[in-house]
Amino acid sequence: MLTLSTGNNAVAAAVRQANPAVVAAYPITPQTEIVEQIANYVTNGSLKSKYIPVESEHSAMAACIGASITGVRTFTATSSHGLLYMHEMVNWAAGARLPIVMANVNRALGPGWNVWAEHTDALQARDTGWLQVYVSTVQEAYDATLMAFRIAEDRRVYLPVMVNLDGFTLSHISQQLDESPVSDFIPPMILDHAISTDAPMGYGCMTSSADYFRIRYDIERSMRDSVQVIRETEDAFASKFGRKYSWTEDYRCDDAQVLILSMGTLGKEAEVAVDILRSEGIKAGSMRVRWIRPFPEPDLRDRELVVIDRNYSFGFGGILASSIRAKTGKECYNVIAGLGGQEVTFNDIAGFVRERRIGEESWFGVDA
Amino acid sequence: MSGTSASEYICKCTSACAGCSSSLILRHVLKAAGPDTVLVVPACCTSVLQGVWPNTSFNIPVYNVAFAAAAAVASGMAAAFETLGKNTNVIAYAGDGGTVDIGIQALSGALERETNFLYICYDNEAYGNTGMQRSGSTPLGARTTTTPGGKTHVKKDLDRIIAAHHLPYMATACSAYPQDLVKKVKKALSIKGPKFMHILAPCPPGWRYDASQTIEVGKMAVKTGIWAMYEREYDTLTLSGPTKAAMIKPAPLEDYLKMQGRFSGMSEEKVRMVQGEVERNLRLLKAEAEGTC
Amino acid sequence: MYEIRLHSRGGQGGVTAAKLMALASFRDGKYATAAPFYGAERRGAPIVSFIRIDDKPIKIYSQIHNPDLVVVLDPSILDLVNVFEGLKPDGKVLINAPGVPKQAEKYDVQHVDLTGIALKLNLVVAGSPILNTPVIGALAKMGLFSRESAAAAIQETFSDERNLDAALMAYEELV
Structure with missing residues (x-):
């Protein structure tokens, strides 16, 4: 019902x-x-x-x-x-x-x-x-x-x-x-x-x-x-x-050149960002990581990665970004966003992708 | 011993110290409880004396748990057994540190929720398992490795804290009086709901007396009145025989203190303070037993 | 997507009103979400809820910054909060008041005396008039969802029939 x-x-x-x-x-x-x-x-x-x-x-x-x-x-x-x-x-x-x-x-x-x-x-x-x-x-x-x-x-x-x-x-x-x-x-x-x-x-x-x-x-x-x-x-x-779940929830990832990786509700908001970016000609996709233990081995291929972490390991980095880096050897643009319920909109997420600086870490709204 | 199982639930291969009274207590507790019993044991001497996995010197199921968790784990176990329709005795067997200090919150919660279990605190008046550090249950003046000059605070009055939970049954006992102990365990297990027992467990290495004296030290604790034995069923307090005798003609407190190296060099002032505490406690218990308070 | 921001005070039933709005839209066959924005949970503090209605699943969890509709359950909030902030140029306003408050005059505003309706029906809990069911009637009249779905949402949620009476009264009395 x-x-x-x-x-x-x-x-x-x-x-x-x-x-x-x-x-x-x-x-x-x-x-x-x-x-x-x-x-x-x-x-x-x-x-x-x-x-x-x-x-x-x-x-x-x-x-x-x-x-x-x-x-x-x-x-x-x-x-x-x-x-x-x-x-x-x-x-x-x-x-x-x-x-x-x-x-x-x-x-x-x-x-x-x-x-x-x-x-x-x-x-x-x-x-x-x-x-x-x-x-x-x-x-x-x-x-x-x-x-x-x-x-x-x-x-x-x-x-x-x-x-x-x-x-x-x-x-x-x-x-x-x-x-x-x-x-x-x-x-x-x-x-x-x-x-x-x-x-x-x-x-x-x-x-x-x-x-x-x-x-x-x-x-x-x-x-x-x-x-x-x-x-x-x-x-x-x-x-x-009739409801299918998997390690990650992938949205428009097949032909994507840049992937947004995130966890929780931000992953849904990221799908809206993907549609906006696509309308601007940026081939984006969203990969929402569902299982963190056991950790998935996501199909990242040679795509650029924007990883949003709603968490932080002090002295080290965003935990999702660090895990992906450790598992795949791939660098990413790591955005720390949404800590303590910080408001993060689909427009903000689209912005993360537009401004991406692979290999760097950015604290949203703090060090811009 | 009459009324107890002839079976042994603790084998002779424990790794307990010589003269260990807590393993003696447990032997009698399990003989009184019988085989349909599960023991929940937090970090304490009893976690060590079972031996090393996969061997165990106990032949009833023992669930070892983290230090603060015994009463809460027992809560869950008692609830689960109830849903399974089993009448298995759930007995938490914890030392004084795991009871009066780190475990008191979980214990208070389990008693307040009327958990159907028996919680036994065997009291050797310090963290014995780790080499005798002070606990809240260490008496005033006793030397431990963390009170090298003698403890400066009085022993926590655990029993009156427990009594405030208004239990159907609680009792104090001592390893030196096994028949009294067995009677109390059997009575506790015949009652549904939360039950509590506090049992004095003299400890030769910790209290610094010869292992052969472990019964004598326990008896002297009761005879001097520093350890009082009674039962409490809701508001009704009944003094046990040896404590009644001690109230009439107590043995000198110094005789008890002198038996143990941990009290050596204790100042006369501290001895007087302990004496005062003993007298105050016995006065209160007597008044309560006589219904005059 | 149609986006609504609802302003109320803690204890006035704003959170329930938001859920009823989503439920009525849902009974209309739409997708809907209702998200209260909580601060400290205490009575009397201004609180805001966000309601989204769409023909397809809603993926947005962030706050509503440019609402199509602003609903104000307590007009005294107008002195504390700029409830009209970010309102779309063609956006609408619904206020619980016997008349149009001065601060709202320049907007496309409708009003209804929900408090008066609740008091008339003695729909009062712990001394507070119930506003969350009558407001659903007013919103149905504004075309947010059908009258039938509004009634269904209220009846699924409350057994006291005065709630539906209040909603119907507000439906009739909306100005």
């Missing part, structure tokens, strides 16, 4: 479809609506989950870990400082090979207090062993959340998945949503290493360097295997629901 929904409510609606046994979450702007909606679902009986109103994000992830290891489906949601506060347990969840799904509503980090969109929060968790996808529409927030459960719980993966949506820009916008019933798209969760008093084992004990090293390598092997699982899941989703 087609409805009008916010990004946050779309995530909650997908969670209701996935029907986790346990949801443990702590409210934080701009994620709060997800938690409120799930609490509503649980109160009105349309979601049978146990909802644990924890006293912190650290405990939110800890409670999900405790629940997940019994072999049941779990979900949580957070944002920004919440994600940083639970960072220890975020690492633990991946190390413990638990298929927890978390929505992170991307928001800037203080100080000063700023509740608007930025990707630095989730990108600080990029080395934790979580899979990370960034979405750009309300529908995609719903679809990616559904797929996240199936991907995480696949025994070839058994790693947690984080679904990222831009704070306010996407979390609070109302757009149309096709709330497709999930039926059998997500199979029942089976966790091979679930804790059981019938087969007592020690979990997370002291571990020798050699064994620890092998266990870490196993995480990376599963991360690599997840590439195939993501592909299969997105294909299965497309054939069931």
